[in-house]
Amino acid sequence: MTGQIGNAPRDFAADPLLDVAELSKRFPLARRGWLGGRAPAMVHAVDDVSFTLGRGETLGLVGESGCGKSTLVRLIARLTDPTSGSIRFNARELAALPARDFARDADRARIQIVFQDAGESINPRFTAADAIADPLRKLRGLRGAALQAKVAEAATLCGLPLELLDRFPHQLSGGQRARVGIARAIAPRPDLLVLDEPTAALDVSVQVTILQLLVTLRETLGISYVFVSHDLNVVRLLCDRVVVMYLGRIVEVGPARAVFDNPLHPYTRGLIAAVPRLDGLRAGGLRLAGDPKSPIDPDPHACRFHGRCPVGTDRCGTEMPALRRFPGSRQAACHFATEPA
Amino acid sequence: MTAILDVRDFSVEFRTRSGIVHALDRISFQVARGETMALVGESGSGKSVTAYALLGLLDAAGRITGGSATLEGVELTQASPKELARIRGARAAMIFQNPRAALNPIRPIGRQIADVVRRHAGLSRRDADARAVEMLREVGIPDPARRFAAYPFELSGGMCQRVMIAIAVATRPALLIADEPTTGLDVTTQAVVMDIIQSLAAETGMATILITHDLALAAERSGRIAVMHAGHIVEDAVTAELLAHPRHPYTRRLLAATPTAAGGLADLRAIPGSLPDLRRTDLPPCRFAARCEQRLPACEAPMAWRHLAPAHRVACWNPA
Amino acid sequence: MSAAVGAGGNSVLRHARHVVAENPVTGFALGLFVFFVLAAILGPSLAPYDPLASNTANALQPPSAAHWFGTDQIGRDIFSRVLVATRLDLGIAAASVALVLAAGGFAGLAAGFFGGWVDMVVGRIADTIMAFPLFVLAMAIVAALGNTVPNIVLATAIINFPLYVRVARAETVQRREAGFVDAARIAGHRDMGVLLGQVAPNILPIMVVQMSLTMGYAILNAAGLSFIGLGVRAPTPEWGIMVAEGASFIVSGEWWVALFPGATLMVAVFCFNLLGDGVRDIVDPRRRT
Numbered sequence: 001m002t003g004q005i006g007n008a009p010r011d012f013a014a015d016p017l018l019d020v021a022e023l024s025k026r027f028p029l030a031r032r033g034w035l036g037g038r039a040p041a042m043v044h045a046v047d048d049v050s051f052t053l054g055r056g057e058t059l060g061l062v063g064e065s066g067c068g069k070s071t072l073v074r075l076i077a078r079l080t081d082p083t084s085g086s087i088r089f090n091a092r093e094l095a096a097l098p099a100r101d102f103a104r105d106a107d108r109a110r111i112q113i114v115f116q117d118a119g120e121s122i123n124p125r126f127t128a129a130d131a132i133a134d135p136l137r138k139l140r141g142l143r144g145a146a147l148q149a150k151v152a153e154a155a156t157l158c159g160l161p162l163e164l165l166d167r168f169p170h171q172l173s174g175g176q177r178a179r180v181g182i183a184r185a186i187a188p189r190p191d192l193l194v195l196d197e198p199t200a201a202l203d204v205s206v207q208v209t210i211l212q213l214l215v216t217l218r219e220t221l222g223i224s225y226v227f228v229s230h231d232l233n234v235v236r237l238l239c240d241r242v243v244v245m246y247l248g249r250i251v252e253v254g255p256a257r258a259v260f261d262n263p264l265h266p267y268t269r270g271l272i273a274a275v276p277r278l279d280g281l282r283a284g285g286l287r288l289a290g291d292p293k294s295p296i297d298p299d300p301h302a303c304r305f306h307g308r309c310p311v312g313t314d315r316c317g318t319e320m321p322a323l324r325r326f327p328g329s330r331q332a333a334c335h336f337a338t339e340p341a
Numbered sequence: 342m343t344a345i346l347d348v349r350d351f352s353v354e355f356r357t358r359s360g361i362v363h364a365l366d367r368i369s370f371q372v373a374r375g376e377t378m379a380l381v382g383e384s385g386s387g388k389s390v391t392a393y394a395l396l397g398l399l400d401a402a403g404r405i406t407g408g409s410a411t412l413e414g415v416e417l418t419q420a421s422p423k424e425l426a427r428i429r430g431a432r433a434a435m436i437f438q439n440p441r442a443a444l445n446p447i448r449p450i451g452r453q454i455a456d457v458v459r460r461h462a463g464l465s466r467r468d469a470d471a472r473a474v475e476m477l478r479e480v481g482i483p484d485p486a487r488r489f490a491a492y493p494f495e496l497s498g499g500m501c502q503r504v505m506i507a508i509a510v511a512t513r514p515a516l517l518i519a520d521e522p523t524t525g526l527d528v529t530t531q532a533v534v535m536d537i538i539q540s541l542a543a544e545t546g547m548a549t550i551l552i553t554h555d556l557a558l559a560a561e562r563s564g565r566i567a568v569m570h571a572g573h574i575v576e577d578a579v580t581a582e583l584l585a586h587p588r589h590p591y592t593r594r595l596l597a598a599t600p601t602a603a604g605g606l607a608d609l610r611a612i613p614g615s616l617p618d619l620r621r622t623d624l625p626p627c628r629f630a631a632r633c634e635q636r637l638p639a640c641e642a643p644m645a646w647r648h649l650a651p652a653h654r655v656a657c658w659n660p661a
Numbered sequence: 662m663s664a665a666v667g668a669g670g671n672s673v674l675r676h677a678r679h680v681v682a683e684n685p686v687t688g689f690a691l692g693l694f695v696f697f698v699l700a701a702i703l704g705p706s707l708a709p710y711d712p713l714a715s716n717t718a719n720a721l722q723p724p725s726a727a728h729w730f731g732t733d734q735i736g737r738d739i740f741s742r743v744l745v746a747t748r749l750d751l752g753i754a755a756a757s758v759a760l761v762l763a764a765g766g767f768a769g770l771a772a773g774f775f776g777g778w779v780d781m782v783v784g785r786i787a788d789t790i791m792a793f794p795l796f797v798l799a800m801a802i803v804a805a806l807g808n809t810v811p812n813i814v815l816a817t818a819i820i821n822f823p824l825y826v827r828v829a830r831a832e833t834v835q836r837r838e839a840g841f842v843d844a845a846r847i848a849g850h851r852d853m854g855v856l857l858g859q860v861a862p863n864i865l866p867i868m869v870v871q872m873s874l875t876m877g878y879a880i881l882n883a884a885g886l887s888f889i890g891l892g893v894r895a896p897t898p899e900w901g902i903m904v905a906e907g908a909s910f911i912v913s914g915e916w917w918v919a920l921f922p923g924a925t926l927m928v929a930v931f932c933f934n935l936l937g938d939g940v941r942d943i944v945d946p947r948r949r950t
Contacts, residue, residue, distance in 0.1 A: 064528075103851045103854075135847070207598070207600075208598045237609075276531075276557035276561045277560070278556060278599060287532060288533075
């Protein structure tokens with residue numbers, strides 16, 4: 001078990017597993033009438049997002065609710081079609097494949113998700129074994145004894161006692177359900193596992209065991225993780241790098257430890273300052289008051305954080321800051337971000 | 342300091358199809374004027390049941406089986422439903438985890454605040470409306486006169502929680518029970534909502550019980566923490582003392598499992614075992630004993646409080 | 662482990678026993694249901710007399726040891742006729758309910774799951790049916806298509822269609838966004854696979870409860886059509902016709918001709934309505950301990 005903070009910096013960029021470039025997703029606010037009419041207002045859920053994920057790397061995805069994390073996850077997992085941009089997975093372009101046909105794609109097995117609420121994401125009519133067997137049957141074409149063996153293997157890897165396998169989700173504890181959710185996702189042996197708030201519904205004592213399990217699986221199976229969480233302390237424990245999102249756009253990217261210890265973007269600073277700490281220390285006492293702006297047809301020339309930002313000036317209202325590079329493989333989208341001291 | 346809320350040997354049971362759940366077993370605590378006490382524990386520890394039982398909000402299956410609870414000298418366990426309803430509006434208030442669900446979806450938020458003020462403070466309609474606007478301002482809602490007419494669906498979760506707080510404190514209650522008030526909100530919103538609760542408490546001298554599963558939140562926001570496990574309070578101390586010198590094995594375990602800003606995953610320890618089945622009729626005196634590494638033969642004896650310091654007590658025969 | 666994948670048959674039985682033991686009304690309804698099913702299967706071989714054999718010398722005899730339910734205006738044994746009619750009445754109802762479950766259930770599933778134009782088309786069809794007084798609509802369908810058993814089945818199914826669509830659609834909409842739907846897509850299921858393999862099993866319990874409730878209504882509807890002469894034709898034994906034929910004798914004091922088929926009809930409808938609640942407890946896995 002390795003549990004170093006933020007992990008040692010490794011060069012993941014050389015051989016990216018996932019390369020997302022200029023990815024955008026816009027939803028029309030209302031369906032167009034029978035006769036067409038004016039173009040409807042658009043919700044900019046994900047806007048011009050680019051990042052890479054190395055093999056074996058764990059990338060954290062943080063931000064407030066409504067920042068586009070969930071949509072980005074659905075785009076990466078190919079459950080939703082992007083409006084524009086590219087998603088290269090193992091050097092293959094996936095963005096153009098319609099989501100509804102991706103279920104039968106060869107790469108379906110290689111990108112799997114562990115869902116937020118394991119209780120809700122397991123069909124209540126299926127036993128734990130059925131849930132784990134489902135992707136193996138559909139994606140790996142396994143049947144009979146071979147299927148049973150793989151189900152048992154995945155369950156064992158996830159520390160799930162085999163005698164629990166014929167239970168229904170409501171007969172399992174929260175931690176056991178989380179293990180079923182993870183076993184189901186790793187069963188078809190994906191290269192990329194998206195973890196969508198996998199421990200949000202769990203008590204801390206159980207959360208520890210699940211996080212340790214995820215680290216073990218990462219090492220034994222060599223999977224890359226995209227780890228979505230609102231709990232920055234948990235992200236810090238598991239991730240090599242973090243991506244901070246605000247209103248659909250990336251505001252900061254960098255090695256987890258550097259970002260948490262020395263955030264460049266004012267939003268990241270506010271986010272980190274707001275995390276309650278056991279030692280009771282208030283880091284700077286920076287408060288982000290108010291709510292994010294509306295994601296409906298936002299001003300393309302204004303920083304999304306403008307208005308809520310404690311350091312912004314008029315320039316931020318007229319000029320959208322680009323994601324700039326900083327030393328230490330860091331990036332931040334702020335006119336006023338300076339090199340870390 | 343005088344206790345506004347004084348709970349002694351308070352017990353609650355639930356009758357279910359599969360047996361009687363011994364949800365709370367002789368818990369005792371006091372909350373003083375202006376004090377914020379956190380009730381901390383994992384799911385199933387009985388922290389929410391405590392709040393619901395105190396305010397007479399238990400569902401039909403639950404009943405108080407013993408002990409006493411007095412709020413400003415009024416015995417809550419003997420109060421009639423009518424008295425309890427009056428106390429809930431005027432002297433003790435509660436806010437919940439899901440504020441949107443707790444608000445009436447088809448009534449403007451200002452009107453909902455005014456309703457409470459009129460019922461419990463007997464103000465005229467016009468005065469109540471003015472008071473509602475004032476309350477909206479007090480909880481930091483921008484442009485309160487205009488927001489008076491807003492409906493819950495037009496507000497974010499954080500804004501809805503502020504409205505809930507405004508409703509709760511509009512009658513200047515002596516006690517506010519905040520049951521996971523920021524669970525499900527973003528950390529940034531959480532910080533703002535907790536700031537509002539704290540400043541209102543400081544201004545009005547209101548006692549606050551903060552019920553949370555998040556030890557870090559309790560650490561930051563409370564003056565005292567009571568740790569609950571399986572229907573017992575196992576340790577109760579001033580916050581700094583509890584965090585620096587946790588004495589009960591469960592408290593130590595809980596702290597060791599909580600991620601911190603400094604430590605790594607290897608520094609965290611899971612808590613072995615699970616909660617005992619509270620339907621058992623032969624529950625041991627210490628409900629943590631089966632999971633405890635410091636168990637002694639003495640742990641079979643009935644539990645008694647040990648007072649380790651003036652403001653630090655622990656229910657353990659072998660504290661660390 | 663060998664029974665793990667696709668398990669659960671045994672526990673359903675155990676649970677059913679538990680539900681019945683806990684709720685005597687369900688047990689009673691279940692007992693009645695078994696009784697009716699046995700009567701439907703074995704009726705013709707158990708009937709003491711030929712249900713069609715007339716004996717005018719023995720007409721309109723009150724109930725007696727020889728004729729438990731008495732005899733009708735041309736001397737047929739009413740008990741035998743009521744018993745034999747069970748198969749036809751229950752058969753029509755069961756066939757129509759099965760038909761509407763398949764058609765209405767699927768239409769509702771698709772409407773709820775896909776939304777858009779599918780939802781609109783299904784919704785309009787259901788609304789159109791709902792716009793008629795349902796029994797009059799059933800009469801019109803049978804009158805237009807002809808007085809045959811398949812047409813009675815069809816008419817009964819059609820008037821129940823909107824109900825099934827609505828229930829299935831509402832339940833599907835609730836589950837369309839459920840985590841397990843996304844999980845199934847991730848596991849390699851396409852739309853139809855998710856719809857039939859994941860969502861359908863989840864709404865089935867509600868549909869089964871619906872079936873039990875509409876079964877009673879369907880029996881009543883079939884009998885009603887026959888009662889007004891638009892259903893099964895005399896001399897076939899059928900509860901509705903028997904009540905219709907017996908109705909004219911009530912004034913002259915021969916109450917048994919209408920009462921026994923009518924009471925049987927009532928008990929059958931009652932039985933299925935009671936069964937609905939019990940069935941819900943049995944098929945819902947969350948109530949399984």
